[in-house]
Amino acid sequence: MNKSVTNVINPDYNKARSIHEFTVKNAKGENVKLEAYKGHVCIIVNVSSKCGFTAHHYAQFNELVAKYGENKGLTILAFPCWQFSGEEKETLDYALYFDMYDKVDVNGEGASPLWKFLKLKQGTPKGNFIKWNFTKFIINKDGVPVERHECKVEPLNLVRNLERYW
Structure with missing residues (x-):
């Protein structure tokens, strides 16, 4: 899935229509165009390796x-x-079968453009911010954020929702 690119400029998150317009860094620091995920239903999630949700969510x-x-x-x-109690660390102690990306800020001025876009498209009545680790966004095959689920929603409980987009 990973496609390295150089000299990347992300779109204005206010004008973007899908995640496919963004480029992010993977865990190795390589640029990845999210257009590589066209045709895939995705879950985009902010994670932490030391959070109480980590083991069962992973x-x-x-x-x-x-x-x-x-x-x-x-x-x-x-x-x-x-950004949430410093609950991330440099190394992972888990065998992961999903795509891990570089550390990001999800809130504030320094938030990743992708995360600004996700929050804009799937905000909450209380505001466009991430409350905690393991906030999950479901992305349809066209790259459009269609649902948002907070940290207490376990990943396996999303299957019925995901079925709408396959």
């Missing part, structure tokens, strides 16, 4: 990919974030 994301990755095109894009 296990359930792995299960979702094993069950629906190849036959339904489900892809999970995980973005580590330190």
